[in-house]
Amino acid sequence: MLIIPCPHCGPRPELEFRYGGQAHIxxxxxxSPLTDQEWASFLYSRDNERGIHAERWRHIHGCxxxxxxxxxxxxxxxxxxxxxxxxxxxxx
Amino acid sequence: xxxxxVETTPIDANGVRLExxxxxxxxxxxGRGAAVSAMGEAFGLALPQEACxxxxxxxxxALWLGPDEWLLLLMLPSDTDxxxxxxxxxxxxxxxxxxxxxxxxxxxGLSGRQAATVLAGGNPLDFDLRAxxxxxCTRTVMxxxxxxxxxxxxxxxxxxxxxxxxxxxxxFLREHMREFGA
Numbered sequence: 001m002l003i004i005p006c007p008h009c010g011p012r013p014e015l016e017f018r019y020g021g022q023a024h025i026x027x028x029x030x031x032s033p034l035t036d037q038e039w040a041s042f043l044y045s046r047d048n049e050r051g052i053h054a055e056r057w058r059h060i061h062g063c064x065x066x067x068x069x070x071x072x073x074x075x076x077x078x079x080x081x082x083x084x085x086x087x088x089x090x091x092x
Numbered sequence: 093x094x095x096x097x098v099e100t101t102p103i104d105a106n107g108v109r110l111e112x113x114x115x116x117x118x119x120x121x122x123g124r125g126a127a128v129s130a131m132g133e134a135f136g137l138a139l140p141q142e143a144c145x146x147x148x149x150x151x152x153x154a155l156w157l158g159p160d161e162w163l164l165l166l167m168l169p170s171d172t173d174x175x176x177x178x179x180x181x182x183x184x185x186x187x188x189x190x191x192x193x194x195x196x197x198x199x200x201g202l203s204g205r206q207a208a209t210v211l212a213g214g215n216p217l218d219f220d221l222r223a224x225x226x227x228x229c230t231r232t233v234m235x236x237x238x239x240x241x242x243x244x245x246x247x248x249x250x251x252x253x254x255x256x257x258x259x260x261x262x263x264f265l266r267e268h269m270r271e272f273g274a
Contacts, residue, residue: 001216008143008158008159009143009144009230010143010144012217012232013216013217015216015233016232016233061231061232061233061238062158062230062231062232063143063157063158063159063161063231064157064158064161064231065158065159
């Protein structure tokens with residue numbers, strides 16, 4: 001089982017968490033002038049990274065907060081964990 | 093009556109006992125900043141700021157559930173309405189949420205020197221006193237159901253269970269107590 005570091009509660013077992021997809025995808029402030037292609041890209045295009053990936057997790061069965069994790073998708077090693085709204089740490 | 097809905101008779105085993113605790117008043121509070129201290133004033137107990145810690149004063153306890161979420165327990169359920177009224181005054185004009193959840197869940201007590209071992213049967217947290225000290229509380233899972241666990245004494249846990257999950261969690265704990273002769 002993965003041990004995921006929640007920025008609020010500390011290291012906790014994986015089964016307390018739900019995966020929330022790729023992190024740092026901002027919804028366009030004004031969607032109406034976007035082309036269909038741009039809107040579809042916001043909705044559906046994701047990096048599908050093989051390697052270092054910034055993603056959202058939710059500590060649903062704990063403090064229930066969303067937060068961000070930088071994880072290596074090939075090794076499952078977690079390199080950083082930080083609160084929602086904070087920038088991705090430099091160097092990871 | 094609670095006993096009409098769920099089984100409430102205690103289960104005894106060698107070194108561990110599972111019992112249904114008396115009725116509590118329960119409030120779920122969510123808020124930030126000044127609202128947190130205002131809620132503490134209305135409740136008569138400062139809400140703990142440290143993650144996964146509970147504070148007790150007299151017949152009341154405040155359990156940290158999240159960075160802006162607390163479970164407030166009243167051992168005298170009849171006090172609940174007075175706390176809600178006091179909060180309406182002290183929190184006036186401040187964004188917050190205060191919900192009476194007294195009937196949503198009920199409390200189980202698991203006690204005895206094998207209590208931590210029984211909990212570990214369905215939850216991967218470390219229940220050693222160094223990792224899960226007295227006064228620590230957290231939401232987590234037992235088997236497939238969510239619950240909140242609060243260590244009130246080295247060998248005593250207060251467990252908050254949603255009513256619909258209660259038969260499952262009781263059965264799950266009973267199953268692990270069979271190891272000790274339940």
